[in-house]
Amino acid sequence: MSDAADVHTAHVPLATRRSTTGIPTARLAVWWVLASEIVIFGGLIGSYVMLRLHHPHWAEEAAHTNTIAGAFNTFVLLTSSLAAVLAHQAAEARDGRRAARFLGGTILGGLVFLVVKGFEWSHEIAHGFTIFRDVFWSYYYVACGLHGLHVIAGMIIMAIVAADARRGRNLHRVELIGIYWHFVDAVWIFLFPLFYIAK
């Protein structure tokens, strides 16, 4: 290596603070992450719809999913998104403690969602509706499971963001985790009718 190698700049590169487009870099990145997530769920949901059209008997299988639990979960998840929006509003007002409290509310919503899901699944598995029973159930568990993993990941990241926000640090991340959470909502909005309503 040449003598030029001993010229070192700060650990935080200038690049991270630039914004040619005017959009904050982190927000741009979250949107691109979501764009790549859309095609993942798109592949799953798209292939489910195509196969469902060829297998009318899936409707009978779908009759065994619990619509009321699904509807309740939809309500819980959408409400948790409201808390995420209020957290964003608080973060905009530079009130980190308030933002953290609202994020806590969102995490609680995610928790309720998962608990309800857990009851549903254990009930269904106990009645023989396992992942092996039929390709419908394979899709049901894989699609809801993948969505559930996104809920869990979101809750973990949100806890970190909330802990930071409480100390007034990295308040811009409150918005970013909110954008992600709305996406998780939006995916559920597709899964709910496909697996719980269209019977």
Place this chain on the structure above:
Amino acid sequence: MSMPATAHEVTAVHALESVWSRYVFSTDHKVIGLQYLFTGMAMALLGGFMAYVFRMQLAFPDQVVPLYGLVTAREYNALVTNHGSIMIFWVAMPVLIAGFGNFLIPLMIGCDDMVFPRLNRLSYQIFFVSAVIILISLVVPGGGFGGAWTAYPPLSASAQYNHTPWGAPLWLLAVALEFVAFLLGGINFTVTVMNARAPGMTAMRIPIVVWMIVIASLVFMASVGPLVAGAVMLLLDQTVGTRFYDPTAGGDPLLWQHLFWFFGHPEVYVVLLPATGIVAEIITVFARKKLFAYKTILGTSIATGIISFFVWAHHQFVAGIDPRMAHLFTITTLLISIPIAEMLFAFIATLYGGSIELATPMLWALAFIAEFLIGGVTGIFLGANATDIYLHDTYFVVAHFHYTFFPIGIIATFAAVTYWFPKMFGRRMNETLGKLHFWGTIIPFNLIFIPLFLTGAAGQHRRIYSYENFPQLSTPWLNQLAVLATLALIVMFVFQAVFLVNFFWSMRRGEKVGANPWNANTLEWSAPSPPPHGNFAAMPTVYRGPYEYGVPDRELDYWPQHVAS
């Protein structure tokens, strides 16, 4: 040369950086780029060795292969499968997109690093783990996965059929992790180019190779998702016992083919676009001419990216597709040759009337155009459903895609390595050794794959371990062609030693060069060679496009982007 620029923050001197933090856990985009390059080179040797082993089996069936031993049928399948997977996912993608993308993007857009340096390092680490997993998958009980790189179920979905209880899931896990690494990398690249450009670096002043890497990242991002979903289903079929792809249980093996090729064919363009971008950069420097039709090339690469999403079913012409759909996919497949041809014509127009200097990078760039042309033209036979039904899964297909992937993955890589080597290490590679390596690669390459067009057209089906069981496919003429291809492969492999010697010798001992040995215009050549962490002493300002060569009334025949007047 004046260099007006914004003040650059030099806040700390890291004199105490250890070897680990400097070369292994560095967040410097150039170090990460070189990590990808070296990993890719090591994997290329492994992938090439696999090709040597199975070609020897084809040329001299059931004899002991030197350096390997006897090849069983199961091993043959594993070698073919992993040769394909490794060459595409662990050589072409890491070297072309991740390696050169990382090295070039911040330097070419006038920035000190990627916008997410730690994410960048993380994506290399995930990629590295995926490479380790694919290596482990070769030595687990049952051996490496042998269901071809396309992994068609039901063969791939059940150990009952593929006899690789560990190899198949590990192979799939490795591929999935590799996808995650490239998704993270692609997002980083895209956001960097969107947000971290130097003042004056407008969209139409971005070097074409940077544009093409971004378009490739976006195509990858949009195409790989369905396959990720499909891979989750396949992994569950393999391990948990779901029946997504099992027709006896209401599943559908064709679903996998759709999900796989919806990614698999755009993937060709994911690696093609950066390769053509590299070639475009090189021909304009060594022809000393403005790149012909910059905007058209940009438009055609976007068009290529878009059309690439509408061609996948040409892989399924023999899979029982509705003939009306087959016609439709024939049309869209042939359509994609239009933007690609436009691109190549623009390159030829750039060369026309130029003062061409046949340095090693230029030789590789010209070879890319010539060889890729053969790959493109033979693709028409396979894109048209009528001829594909005869040629499907023969060695004609093998020869065709090697005439596309070899220029993309190997020729463009050598062009890029020899061209940007002075920037990477501050030294030039040896020209004589470079030219020896060039001819020692190009001639054997054609001697490997022209024979395979002939054996394919004669009906020799691929993925067959020994043709001795098929008397009509093991005639003396076909056997001689197989021997010719295999010997040419060995010759080509031997000549790669010339490259390795040249590369590692020049790294330490090559002729020292200044910052801009090729008199090129783009911003990376305004940084010191090799550039320090942070790249530029002062942030450059950009005044013009990247291809102002041979401008009338100028004393010099080049006009760098950062020079004010």
